[in-house]
Amino acid sequence: MSSLRILVFITLFIKIGAQSGDDVKHLITQLFTTNDYVKQVRPNQNQLQPMILDLDFFLVGIDEVDELKQRLITTGYLIIGWTDEYLNWTSADFGGLYHLHVPQTDIWMPDITLKNGFTKLEKLGSSVIKAKVESNGQVTWMPFEVFESKCTIDITYFPYDQQSCNIIFVVWSSSVADVMVTLWDDGIKLDSMEDNAE
C-alpha cells in the first residue's frame, strides 16, 4: 500500500497598510524637499511630450437660465486626471502609503478656465481643494464650481423651446504641444444632476 502524502505550502503575504503619520511626513519631505519639486515645471521628464489631461464634467444642476442676459448658470465639477512624473514613490518605503492628498496650490496644475465665462477669466478650483496623488504619479483633481457661461437663448417657441448651450473649457496659456486634453469617458455626466423647475 502506498500512501500519498500531499504537502501543501501556503504562503500568505499579507500586506497591512501600516502607514503612520511619520510615513506621510517622510513622503512629503521626500517628494517636495529632497526631490526638490518645482511646481512651475510641467511634470513630464521629456518636455517634448505633451501632458495628457483626461477630463470629465459632471453637471450637478442648472441654477439659472437668463434669456435677457443670455446667461446660463450651472453648478458642476470637473474631474481632471494626469500623470505627474515627479510625484511617484515606492509605497513599500513609506509603510505602504499609496496615496496622498495635497492642496492644489502645492503642485503643478493645468490652467484650465471656462472660455465662454460671463464674468472674468479665472483659474478653476481654490486653495481649499486638494488633489489626490497616487504612488504611480497619477493625479486626480476635482474642482467644483458655479459656472456662469454665455448662451444664446432663443425664446421664439417658449414655453416649448429647447435650448442648447455650450460650456467651453480651455487650457489657457499652453498650446496643444504642451498640454493635450482628452475626454475621460463620455465627457459629460448627468448622474448627479438635480432637476430644475424650468
Ligand SMILES: *[C@@H]1O[C@H](CO)[C@@H](O)[C@H](O)[C@H]1NC(C)=O
Ligand atoms: C518615477 O517615474 C519616473 C519616470 O517615469 C521613473 O524614472 C522613476 O524611476 C520613478 N520613480 C519611482 C520611485 O518609482
